[in-house]
Amino acid sequence: MDNEINYTNNPLHGVGLKTVLTEIVDHYGFDILFAYLNINCFRTNPSIDSSVKFLKKTDWAREKVEVFYLYEFKNLPKVSAEQFLLPPRERVIPEGQSQGEPAELSLEDAEQLRVERKAKSDEWAKDTKQTKQSSDKKADPWANWKSKP
Numbered sequence: 001m002d003n004e005i006n007y008t009n010n011p012l013h014g015v016g017l018k019t020v021l022t023e024i025v026d027h028y029g030f031d032i033l034f035a036y037l038n039i040n041c042f043r044t045n046p047s048i049d050s051s052v053k054f055l056k057k058t059d060w061a062r063e064k065v066e067v068f069y070l071y072e073f074k075n076l077p078k079v080s081a082e083q084f085l086l087p088p089r090e091r092v093i094p095e096g097q098s099q100g101e102p103a104e105l106s107l108e109d110a111e112q113l114r115v116e117r118k119a120k121s122d123e124w125a126k127d128t129k130q131t132k133q134s135s136d137k138k139a140d141p142w143a144n145w146k147s148k149p
Contacts, residue, residue, distance in 0.1 A: 009093045011074050012066055018052045020069050027073065027102055035110030036072070037064050063087055075100035 012020070024033060025048060034042035039061050041054040055062040066088035070076050076099055083091045 012089045072103045
């Protein structure tokens with residue numbers, strides 16, 4: 001029994017997805033949710049019921065919403081490296097950390113964040129491509145050799 005984890009120190013413990021989404025939408029609205037999370041169910045004919053239906057079937061989207069709930073809406077401090085690897089519902093918030101007021105978010109801030117994420121993504125893709133090309137050359141030195149016509 002000592003191996004049991006006490007999940008009661010997690011704001012998601014015992015809270016249904018519909019409740020989580022309703023709280024977020026009541027506070028921020030669907031426009032902010034779409035702007036920050038880029039999940040189409042918050043843009044095209046959004047409703048709580050249709051969004052919950054989609055999120056229950058789509059793990060990556062549900063986890064994005066749950067992370068948003070914990071760290072933007074509940075304004076908890078960012079997690080440790082070990083907790084980061086766990087799904088949001090399995091994370092344990094250290095004792096002494098408490099939730100704060102919901103973060104103030106705007107569509108302008110969301111656009112700036114989108115631009116920053118795009119730049120990071122482009123940089124990562126560039127680095128990955130360069131690493132792959134250099135490892136390809138090491139693996140097969142003749143891979144980029146072209147014969148003369």
